[in-house]
Amino acid sequence: MIKVGIVGGTGYTGVELLRLLANHPEVSLDVITSRSEAGMAVSELFPNLRGHVDLKFSEPDPEVLARCDVVFFATPHTVAMALVPELIKRGTRVIDLSADFRLKDVEVWEQWYNTEHTCSELFEQAVYGLPEINREQIKPAQLVAVPGCYPTATELGFLPLLEAGLIDPKHLIADAKTGVSGAGRKAAIPMLMAETSGSFKAYGVSGHRHLPEIREILSAHCGEDVDLTFIPHLAPMVRGIHATLYGRLNKQADLQALFESRYQHEPFVDVMPAGSMPETRSVQGANVCRIAVHQPQGSDTVVVLSVIDNLVKGASGQAIQNMNIMFGFEETLGIDVIATMP
Numbered sequence: 001m002i003k004v005g006i007v008g009g010t011g012y013t014g015v016e017l018l019r020l021l022a023n024h025p026e027v028s029l030d031v032i033t034s035r036s037e038a039g040m041a042v043s044e045l046f047p048n049l050r051g052h053v054d055l056k057f058s059e060p061d062p063e064v065l066a067r068c069d070v071v072f073f074a075t076p077h078t079v080a081m082a083l084v085p086e087l088i089k090r091g092t093r094v095i096d097l098s099a100d101f102r103l104k105d106v107e108v109w110e111q112w113y114n115t116e117h118t119c120s121e122l123f124e125q126a127v128y129g130l131p132e133i134n135r136e137q138i139k140p141a142q143l144v145a146v147p148g149c150y151p152t153a154t155e156l157g158f159l160p161l162l163e164a165g166l167i168d169p170k171h172l173i174a175d176a177k178t179g180v181s182g183a184g185r186k187a188a189i190p191m192l193m194a195e196t197s198g199s200f201k202a203y204g205v206s207g208h209r210h211l212p213e214i215r216e217i218l219s220a221h222c223g224e225d226v227d228l229t230f231i232p233h234l235a236p237m238v239r240g241i242h243a244t245l246y247g248r249l250n251k252q253a254d255l256q257a258l259f260e261s262r263y264q265h266e267p268f269v270d271v272m273p274a275g276s277m278p279e280t281r282s283v284q285g286a287n288v289c290r291i292a293v294h295q296p297q298g299s300d301t302v303v304v305l306s307v308i309d310n311l312v313k314g315a316s317g318q319a320i321q322n323m324n325i326m327f328g329f330e331e332t333l334g335i336d337v338i339a340t341m342p
């Protein structure tokens with residue numbers, strides 16, 4: 001059994017970590033922090049955890065957190081960077097769901113996050129936690145940066161095509177939609193269902209912070225600078241991401257066979273039969289990226305449809321997948337793969 005701590009246990013990704021880790025046979029949940037709910041029983045705030053999590057929220061305390069084998073940060077960006085150096089020094093492993101350690105260039109990070117980074121010296125040792133490209137590096141890692149939700153859906157969709165050199169890396173388009181839970185568990189008028197229900201809009205058109213992340217990862221992995229147009233949208237749903245990805249083919253190939261072969265050994269990527277249109281509900285609650293590849297008739301454009309649950313494969317499920325790899329557990333242990341909706 002390993003001792004696990006969670007910083008930020010009252011947010012959407014925090015409670016999703018709790019739901020999955022409460023059932024994990026190798027995990028003892030030891031610390032769950034919240035500054036606003038310190039002293040309250042976890043099961044009082046989250047009745048779905050009654051009988052499964054017998055802990056109280058506590059203030060984040062590095063002394064206490066350092067006694068864990070691994071600490072998850074399910075906090076807004078800039079929180080992890082303040083606490084992680086001390087934990088790393090004491091030998092505690094860290095899995096950060098925020099964006100603090102996802103990029104390798106501090107200037108780019110500071111430009112997109114509009115604040116100073118206080119421990120960029122850890123960028124080098126941080127491993128980007130997308131197991132489908134970095135499984136070997138994740139195994140010994142002390143610090144894992146879990147990919148963003150849009151980047152997970154987008155990178156998994158483009159990877160097979162870029163790796164095979166089948167599309168022009170300078171002309172990629174990602175047209176992606178998310179639900180309101182992507183904005184976190186807080187009171188914000190534009191995210192209220194009364195505002196978003198029956199409505200649909202784009203945002204971040206002039207630039208979204210996930211753009212440099214996707215560009216950096218795809219470029220580094222494929223050895224060629226990638227240029228991407230990435231436009232996020234807010235859809236009237238609670239959870240889920242649907243990314244429609246476009247690439248210009250520079251040669252013809254059996255695209256279905258390419259995707260099936262690339263992901264044949266990946267437990268959490270499901271390549272659907274030719275002609276399929278994956279729906280976000282088919283991955284709700286599951287750590288699965290469901291992908292379909294299409295080539296519209298008479299066109300040299302390939303269209304990839306990629307869906308995930310932003311809170312599971314886009315955050316907490318992927319974080320636990322990383323933990324399993326880091327501690328040598330079966331990669332699928334304690335992680336749901338069957339969605340709660342058909």
Ligand SMILES: NC(=O)C1=CN([C@@H]2O[C@H](COP(=O)(O)OP(=O)(O)OC[C@H]3O[C@@H](n4cnc5c(N)ncnc54)[C@H](OP(=O)(O)O)[C@@H]3O)[C@@H](O)[C@H]2O)C=CC1
Nearest residue numbers: 008009010011012013034035036074075098182184185315
């Ligand atoms: N929601 C999503 O779909 C996804 C989110 N992420 C990332 O995961 C992280 C968490 O997201 P989400 O769960 O949505 O966020 P929420 O806003 O829902 O929750 C944030 C949590 O962090 C705690 N927190 C806030 N400020 C601090 C602080 N200064 N020190 C310690 N704890 C703090 C809060 O508790 P309290 O204030 O009581 O301490 C709360 O528990 C973010 O970085 C987000 O970008 C990644 C992928 C998807």
Ligand SMILES: CC(=O)N[C@@H](CCC(=O)OP(=O)(O)O)C(=O)O
Nearest residue numbers: 098099148149150179180182183
């Ligand atoms: C609706 C909404 O605001 N969505 C968030 C989703 C990003 C997210 O959750 O952040 P990470 O995956 O980077 O941690 C956004 O666009 O910023």
